Amino acid sequence: MKPRVRSEFIKSGYVFAKSPADIAKEYGFTEVAMLGSNENPYPPSDKVLRAAADELSGVNRYPDPKAAAFHAALRKYICDSPVVTSGLGMDGVIETVIRTIVEPGDKVVISTPTFSMYGLAAKAASARVANVPRKADFSVDLDAFLKEAIDARLSFLCTPNNPTGTVTPVGDIEYILDRIEGVLFLDCAYVEFSDLNYLPLLARDNLIIGRTMSKVYGLAGLRIGYAFVPAWLEAPYNIAATPFTMNRLSEAAASAAVSDPVYRESFIAHVRKWRDVFMKEIPFPVYPSGSNFILINVAPHKGDDAAEFLAKHGVLVRSCTSFPGLGDTFIRVSVGADWENERFLSAVKKL
């Protein structure tokens, strides 16, 4: 018999940002403005660095399987609710939630265009994926979404949505939760940059709120995600999860980071300020964003060509052609450090 892999894993998968080293070499820059992955451009605070460094000499021992210190910090500083974690980012949480809830053939609903991970992980679990397009302004088409979600095992909504930046009002989420039979996974990777608070909705037993340490907390390189979940999900999630969900360095850094609001709040203020500047100064249609990135329609240019043009000017952005349902004239640009934003603005004005 010929060795075979599952058909789900042969063709397209997660799309990674282009390497800044490649761009720097290709076009002769010493430093590239990295605005393609919605990261925090600043290193973590000294307190976080010290917490991780102090833990390093103990890595001959396995970490705490319950990640109790991080969970305690989340309950104290963010939300006192059952919580689950993953050391593979919120991507890892999404995968484990699907593994816990979804059986082969179950319906999983996705509101497109959006983050690719939901569809990839659902297909890997042999789910039936139903994609529901958003409206032309990228708000959620509630009736169309509910029509599919009402009898689905699991539905995904991202707010603020990646890559469009669109926020979904708390009342709309409430409306959905009141009507579905299954579970809603609300991806709040960027919620800290918005004015919205969905945490009070956790009183229902059909809502999961996914969050990450990768964006506002500046810990993307450590891969830490978490979710607030209904009480009934906590134990089965932990049985389904890969053992030792967080490593020692991640847990130490993440615990220190959530208890350090100064770093977080100053980055949020920076993002809000630059988001307004981007909205005003970008000479193409932009979409209202509750996030640390902005979606830009660069028509008549193609997104790929615009990204290439910006790369030549030392700016790395994300062409959105790989987001199904979005068309091929969009780019997504993260708010970076001052010099990165300035370089981007001057380059995009030459496009």
Ligand SMILES: *Cc1c(COP(=O)(O)O)cnc(C)c1O
């Ligand atoms: C970045 C991102 C995540 C998760 O990132 P991790 O680094 O895996 O925690 C989840 N959802 C969306 C929409 C994102 O953009």
